[in-house]
Amino acid sequence: MTDVIVGLDIGTSNIRVAIGEINEEDNVQIVGLATRPSSGVRNGTIINIEAVIASIKDAVEAAEQNAGLEVFSCVTAIGGSQVASYNSHGLAAVANKNHRSREITQQDKDNALESACATIIPLDRDFLHVIPQDFIVDGIGGIKDPIDMMGVRLETDVHIVTASKTSIQNVTSCVNRAGYELEKVWLKTLAQVQAVAHEDELDMGSILIDMGAGTTDVLVLNDGASVCSLSIPVGGNLVTNDISIEMGIPFNVAEKIKLEAGCCFEEALQTNYEVPIPGVGGRPPEMATQLDLCDIIQPRVEEIFSMVRNEIVHKTDLRRLDGNIILTGGGAQMPGVVELAQEVFGTSAVRPGIPENLGGSNDEYRKPEYATVIGLIQSQKKHCGGSDKSSRRNIQLSGKKDNPLKKFLKQWF
Ligand SMILES: Nc1ncnc2c1ncn2[C@@H]1O[C@H](COP(=O)(O)OP(=O)(O)OP(=O)(O)O)[C@@H](O)[C@H]1O
Ligand SMILES: [Mg+2]
Structure with missing residues (x-):
């Protein structure tokens, strides 16, 4: 069995799908790729659910054919006017009962990040990403990871990305109604960074x-x-x-x-x-x-x-x-x-920004327009961690598409 991650990019003019297989050495290989014209999307925003569902089905099925395996779930991205971002600052007290410094733990780090998110966001928006930019221990900044450092006070600067609840609900509904589980929604450009930036x-x-x-x-x-x-x-x-x-x-x-x-x-x-x-x-x-x-x-x-x-x-x-x-x-x-x-x-x-060479027989994905789908696969792989593959819901089984066992497993999932 091999883990599979599927990236789906619902664009204004094109819907793109890439299927990435994680091999034994934990490297990604792109085994399926498809682009289909998109309909029902204007300026990156879904405006016609039925049309988008049809386009998603069309594109995923083409990628399934290309890869010779069946897709159960995917990750996708949003951008455009549906997304907003701002910078925030968080603070957590680390000192023990005697006001002495102690080693900073994951819990302290989480507390600082949580405090940075304790800003009021409109009711119609959800957090998409909280990206730590910097940690400051007792006034000394430029720290990428404060865990195990001694300190009494931990601060953090973060970049917060929010998205409109409606846009996340719409994209989730389109993917689900097309027959796939949606694992995660990423900020489009953040996913692209994984594929093209050094x-x-x-x-x-x-x-x-x-x-x-x-x-x-x-x-x-x-x-x-x-x-x-x-x-x-x-x-x-x-x-x-x-x-x-x-x-x-x-x-x-x-x-x-x-x-x-x-x-x-x-x-x-x-x-x-x-x-x-x-x-x-x-x-x-x-x-x-x-x-x-x-x-x-x-x-x-x-x-x-x-x-x-x-x-x-x-x-x-x-x-x-x-x-x-x-x-x-x-x-x-x-x-x-x-x-x-x-x-x-x-x-x-x-x-x-051309996605890096990930190997595989076909390198058609090495074009700037595939940066989102390739970046989605790489971001999701990184997000799930090297060994924790629990959220990789696509499992490639031996055999061709339409294998009755795969059909059963799809229903089971
Ligand atoms: N070779 C090319 N020369 C010039 N323009 C091109 C070329 N190839 C694609 N484009 C343009 O790129 C745009 C499509 O890019 P892309 O597929 O990345 O958009 P999208 O993801 O569907 O849209 P969006 O991200 O805005 O929702 C079109 O405007 C198209 O004309
Ligand atoms: Mg796009």
């Missing part, structure tokens, strides 16, 4: 930007922890919309042209061939050069990056971030995107 980048201070179709989600990390997460409610769909309006063509035709010939930075254009722009309603087709397309795309992507930069400058200190800007999501595949980000953020330290 430890030194996190320590030095880096920015992860997920360039999706409906949203652009951002996570700022410093000293190895998240310091700020934010979301801009626009993404690649807005770029396609611009092409559609400027060229007077339907959205899906504009999307096709964007993917075929689009570039978002003039100096990065390698060629300048002409693309036919189909005429609508019997109008004859016209020709447009790649440069014409770039003139439409570049200002919009530049505007999105500028919005991200302004938000970050507003919420944190950009100068303290000496690591990299890591671009993920489908939009990170647009030619010229790295160069444009370099210009807007005024740094050469920009790179696409």
Whole structure:
């Protein structure tokens, strides 16, 4: 028997599923992968439950076929406007009865974290993550793990991520009604960090930007922890919309042209061939050069990056971030995107976020758009711990799909 973790990414334009098998050496191997068009999601938010259920079933079944095993449960992620975050401070007294210092225990650490969460959050929100940034023992900060240190007073700085209860209920309901158990909901960008970021980048201070179709989600990390997460409610769909309006063509035709010939930075254009722009309603087709397309795309992507930069400058200190800007999501595949980000953020330290090589026969997952599903598998594996596999509910049994024993086990689970 092998443990299996399934990552599900319910995006605005695509639903992605990755199936990861944990081998004997406790390493992940991606054995199943599928992408299906998403429907019922707008700007990262579920707006039509039935449509999302159908898309989830479609995508998971495709991944099951690909992997040759049956899925019972999965982990998923949310982002966009459904998520909010803020920093908080917690404090716990450690001293014994005689006011002398003693060794700090896990209980003290939990008390400090709990006190940091004792802030009032609106009734319609739930905690998604409480991420410790720093521990301070008797006024001395910069401590990653205070356990076993001597002290009388333990403080902590944490980054708290909350999500609207409705959004968590909606995603849970969609996954359950599609026939799968939902193990955990992660913050999308936090999951991605596991797949694409290196430890030194996190320590030095880096920015992860997920360039999706409906949203652009951002996570700022410093000293190895998240310091700020934010979301801009626009993404690649807005770029396609611009092409559609400027060229007077339907959205899906504009999307096709964007993917075929689009570039978002003039100096990065390698060629300048002409693309036919189909005429609508019997109008004859016209020709447009790649440069014409770039003139439409570049200002919009530049505007999105500028919005991200302004938000970050507003919420944190950009100068303290000496690591990299890591671009993920489908939009990170647009030619010229790295160069444009370099210009807007005024740094050469920009790179696409490609999930690390996890082995396996097929490395199709090594694209920025798979960062969420691969990150979900890695985050969940880390979360469950090396030996405690209790929450890994998918068990691969020998034999093909539709094995009666597996059917029985699915009902049993
Ligand atoms: N090669 C490419 N060049 C330019 N844009 C691309 C390319 N590939 C994908 N995109 C764009 O990326 C977007 C889709 O990315 P992705 O699949 O990450 O979004 P999503 O997860 O469905 O949306 P969201 O995260 O906003 O909910 C679309 O706008 C698409 O046009
Ligand atoms: Mg996405």
